[in-house]
Amino acid sequence: MFIPRSTRRAMRQRLPHPNRVWREIVGLAVTSNEYPLALKTRVLMDLNLGDHEDLLGLADDLSRTVYGDPAEHYRMHQLSALIRKYPSLDLPGVQDPEEKARKVFASAEWRSKWTNRKFRTVRRLNSGVEASCIHIMKTWINYVLRNRKDVDQDGPAPTPDLQAIFEKCDFTSGASLGVHGNATNILRKLMQAEEGWTVSPEAFSLAAEAVWNNFHITEYLLSNQDGKPVCLDAREFIDRFKKSVALVCHNKIAFVPKTALVHRTIAAEPTLLTYLQKGIDLELRSALERVGLDLSEQEPNQHLAWQGSFPDEADPYCTIDLSSASDTLATEVVAELLPPEWFELLDKCRSKYFLMPDGTSGRYEKFTSMGNGFCFPLQTLIFSSICHAAYAELGLPSDFRVYGDDIIVRKSVFVRVVALLRFFGFVPNVRKTFCEGPFRESCGADWHSGLDVRPIFLDKRLETLESYFGFHNQSLRRGGKVADYFASIREWLYQAVPEPVRFVCDFDPQVPNGARTGETIDGAFWVPKDVVMASPLCWYNRQTWSWGYLALGAKPSVDVEGEATASNHAYGHATLMAALRGSPSGSTFTLRYTPRYEIVRKNDGGKQFPRAVPVKEQWWHEKREAPVTRWPWPFVGPRRIEAVVVT
Numbered sequence: 199m200f201i202p203r204s205t206r207r208a209m210r211q212r213l214p215h216p217n218r219v220w221r222e223i224v225g226l227a228v229t230s231n232e233y234p235l236a237l238k239t240r241v242l243m244d245l246n247l248g249d250h251e252d253l254l255g256l257a258d259d260l261s262r263t264v265y266g267d268p269a270e271h272y273r274m275h276q277l278s279a280l281i282r283k284y285p286s287l288d289l290p291g292v293q294d295p296e297e298k299a300r301k302v303f304a305s306a307e308w309r310s311k312w313t314n315r316k317f318r319t320v321r322r323l324n325s326g327v328e329a330s331c332i333h334i335m336k337t338w339i340n341y342v343l344r345n346r347k348d349v350d351q352d353g354p355a356p357t358p359d360l361q362a363i364f365e366k367c368d369f370t371s372g373a374s375l376g377v378h379g380n381a382t383n384i385l386r387k388l389m390q391a392e393e394g395w396t397v398s399p400e401a402f403s404l405a406a407e408a409v410w411n412n413f414h415i416t417e418y419l420l421s422n423q424d425g426k427p428v429c430l431d432a433r434e435f436i437d438r439f440k441k442s443v444a445l446v447c448h449n450k451i452a453f454v455p456k457t458a459l460v461h462r463t464i465a466a467e468p469t470l471l472t473y474l475q476k477g478i479d480l481e482l483r484s485a486l487e488r489v490g491l492d493l494s495e496q497e498p499n500q501h502l503a504w505q506g507s508f509p510d511e512a513d514p515y516c517t518i519d520l521s522s523a524s525d526t527l528a529t530e531v532v533a534e535l536l537p538p539e540w541f542e543l544l545d546k547c548r549s550k551y552f553l554m555p556d557g558t559s560g561r562y563e564k565f566t567s568m569g570n571g572f573c574f575p576l577q578t579l580i581f582s583s584i585c586h587a588a589y590a591e592l593g594l595p596s597d598f599r600v601y602g603d604d605i606i607v608r609k610s611v612f613v614r615v616v617a618l619l620r621f622f623g624f625v626p627n628v629r630k631t632f633c634e635g636p637f638r639e640s641c642g643a644d645w646h647s648g649l650d651v652r653p654i655f656l657d658k659r660l661e662t663l664e665s666y667f668g669f670h671n672q673s674l675r676r677g678g679k680v681a682d683y684f685a686s687i688r689e690w691l692y693q694a695v696p697e698p699v700r701f702v703c704d705f706d707p708q709v710p711n712g713a714r715t716g717e718t719i720d721g722a723f724w725v726p727k728d729v730v731m732a733s734p735l736c737w738y739n740r741q742t743w744s745w746g747y748l749a750l751g752a753k754p755s756v757d758v759e760g761e762a763t764a765s766n767h768a769y770g771h772a773t774l775m776a777a778l779r780g781s782p783s784g785s786t787f788t789l790r791y792t793p794r795y796e797i798v799r800k801n802d803g804g805k806q807f808p809r810a811v812p813v814k815e816q817w818w819h820e821k822r823e824a825p826v827t828r829w830p831w832p833f834v835g836p837r838r839i840e841a842v843v844v845t
Contacts, residue, residue: 213666214694216659220284221245223656223687227280230686231273241277254459257281262629264637268646269679271637275644276653276683283655285455296453299461303451306525310563313623317530328621334590335535335583342485342579343540355537358481360404364411367477370571371790374469375450380789384779385760385772387469388418392768394444396468400546405470406439408477414778418771443470448559449549449567463525465569467549474547475571482575491582491600493575499599500643502606507638507645516612517640519630520619523603524573527580528623529565535580544572574602581605584622588614604640609633654680663699664750664795666691668720674705675719692723697734701749703800704730721749744801751798754788761787 214222228241237256244253260278265271320326343356369387373379375396377386390396397405409415410432419438420428449465456462467475483493492498506515520526533541548566553559566573578600585598588611599606607615612633616626632638636647644652654672658665670691673684692700705724730736736747761769776786 213661213663216661219660219694220280220656222690223660224277224280226686226690227277227683231683233273233277253281258459264632264635264646266636268636268649268651271646272651272653272679273683275651276680279653279655282457282459283657284458285657285659295455295457295459295461298459299453299456299463302460302522303463303525306522307560307563309526309623309625310528313526313528314530314563316623317528317534321530321534328618331587331591331618332534334587335580338583338586339535339579340537342489342582343537355539357537357539358478358543360407360543361411363474363477363481364408365477366480367408367412367473369469370472370476372472372569373466374472375446375466376444377469378466380755380792381757381760382790383757383760383787384776385757385764385769385787388415388772388775389760389764389768390469391419391442395442395470396444396446397470398447398468398546398549399445401471401474402443402445404474404543404546405443406436408474409439409470410435414771414775418768421767421771447549448551448553449569450553451555451567453555463568465549465552465567467569467571471547471549472571478544478547478572479575482572482579486575486578486582491578493578493601496601496641496643499601499604499606499641502599503638503640503643504645504648506606506632507636508648509636513608513610515606515638516609516633517631517638518605518607518612518615518619519627519639520603520605521625521627523577523624524566524568524570525564526623526625527565527573527577528563531580531622532565532576535583544576547572577602580622581619584618585611585615588618601641606640654684660691662795663695664720664752666695667701667722667750671705671719671724674724692725695723700733701735701747701797702730702733703736703747703749704745721751722747739801742801746799746801748797749800750795751800752793752795754785755792755794756785757787757789 213219225242225245228238233241240256241253244250244256257278260274261282263274265274326332340356343358369384371382373382374387376390376393395405409419416430416435417428419442420430420435446468449467449471451463451465453461454464486493502515503517505511506517508514529545532544536544544565548570549562551559551561552567566576581603582598582600585600585605585607586596588607589596589598591614592611594608594611597608598611605615616631619626630639637651638645642652644650654669654676656669658669660666660669670688673680673688701722702725703722704727730745730747733747736745738744739746764772773786
């Protein structure tokens with residue numbers, strides 16, 4: 199794409215430092231909206247003095263409070279979200295968020311350890327205060343895990359359908375042990391066989407069976423790189439599979455930004471464990487969907503939370519959220535509740551040990567870590583059994599909803615459900631658990647008296663053009679009180695971008711969830727029509743009767759290094775597997791989280807204009823009496839125009 203030199207020079211100008219942008223946004227938010235004078239003074243003083251610890255403490259207090267008026271509730275929580283969620287502040291006076299994440303991890307392990315001890319005692323004594331409840335939970339789990347043909351609920355415990363699981367196994371797009379960073383595509387996963395696919399010793403035989411059921415990977419292992427037909431010999435496959443596997447007993451812990459106060463703990467699982475966990479995940483999701491718990495949609499949870507926010511309901515819905523839910527799912531709890539063969543399968547397909555970034559290691563007390571492929575449906579299964587038992591004990595029809603650790607139950611069973619959750623070692627998050635009052639929160643939806651009060655989170659550093667465009671347009675997409683709240687902030691962001699790259703496109707507030715042009719949220723500033731007409735980066739196309747404009751267009755970054763180092767043998771098989779999966783981009787093997795932004799020319803119909811003919815090519819066209827494409831903006835002269843790529 200060819201652009202004028204003034205725009206190219208502007209791309210080399212530095213945007214304000216991200217921390218300065220954050221301070222400006224917080225200051226404008228508190229001064230341009232109806233906040234109490236004392237709160238306004240405290241925030242501005244903390245910003246000027248650099249007392250970030252007090253500022254984060256204030257934001258923490260604001261987020262814990264439920265206000266009586268929906269408008270006031272939104273304002274207070276919006277200010278809190280702008281302060282608390284901004285990652286990697288690197289500001290003095292703020293506790294190291296990674297160190298705090300380590301403490302949270304250790305606390306969860308300690309809690310799981312004592313939960314394991316309790317349930318070993320319960321199993322040894324074969325009794326307990328919740329014995330009848332545990333029986334109801336087991337019955338529910340058996341009912342969920344049975345096949346459709348198994349209608350006899352008094353029959354033997356259900357067993358996993360290994361063949362169905364193997365058919366659903368697949369490599370994921372996320373990081374794994376040995377394949378991490380941005381290059382985690384199918385090519386990199388397949389190429390790891392040359393050094394050794396990582397897998398735990400317990401899951402070796404299961405991984406071999408799962409790979410044997412995938413013809414494309416089997417062909418890759420058995421082929422001789424000479425193009426001859428492959429002989430599917432089981433003994434030869436096992437011999438080559440052994441040479442392509444590296445046995446490990448751990449996963450690798452990492453810490454990623456969550457808020458300005460604390461990081462999130464995740465773990466990279468061995469590659470072939472993620473392959474198996476994908477199949478188990480899909481099988482558990484299918485079983486849950488048969489009983490009405492569809493994990494592919496969050497709208498049912500959001501709708502029930504909206505219903506529960508009306509204060510005049512006789513028995514309203516209550517929302518429950520858990521702190522570190524995956525980190526407090528103790529191993530003995532899973533062993534107690536799941537059918538024996540299901541527990542044996544899941545136990546083989548998980549990592550039992552962890553490796554910290556500093557090299558220290560240990561054995562997990564929890565059953566699954568954040569990063570385990572079947573953690574989410576397993577949580578849903580266990581929490582739904584707790585809700586079912588609570589409803590059954592009180593003789594009420596089950597109308598609960600569970601999505602991971604987002605739980606919604608009636609107020610009449612709320613106390614009993616919370617008591618059972620604590621008995622099994624879980625800790626309700628008081629910040630996101632609501633039984634009284636007009637506020638409910640679940641699955642990314644916040645409701646106050648039936649009104650949407652969800653704040654906009656500043657959870658990405660504002661250091662690139664696309665981040666400026668995206669944050670500016672986010673509030674316009676929400677409209678209403680959100681758009682009014684961010685009016686002065688949008689104006690500041692607009693002025694902070696150099697004029698030659700201040701890309702704009704028409705925005706129609708009457709069309710929900712986006713600009714009338716269909717422009718992406720981070721391609722250009724969404725502005726009124728009169729601003730578009732006055733912008734030197736926009737033009738009117740008489741042929742289409744529409745306005746054209748410059749914008750940023752995202753393109754995936756190709757994994758050039760992976761393609762260069764791959765042998766023709768590995769590249770061909772990976773290309774076939776990727777083609778059968780389908781790809782939203784024109785490139786087969788791309789990098790994660792690293793899109794390339796290029797300046798493109800568009801019109802408000804959402805269509806690309808034909809590429810303008812550069813000056814050096816115009817002579818060639820003129821010789822053949824072909825029409826010459828002219829530049830549509832007025833400030834481009836006859837000088838040579840070069841390309842630029844925004845990174």
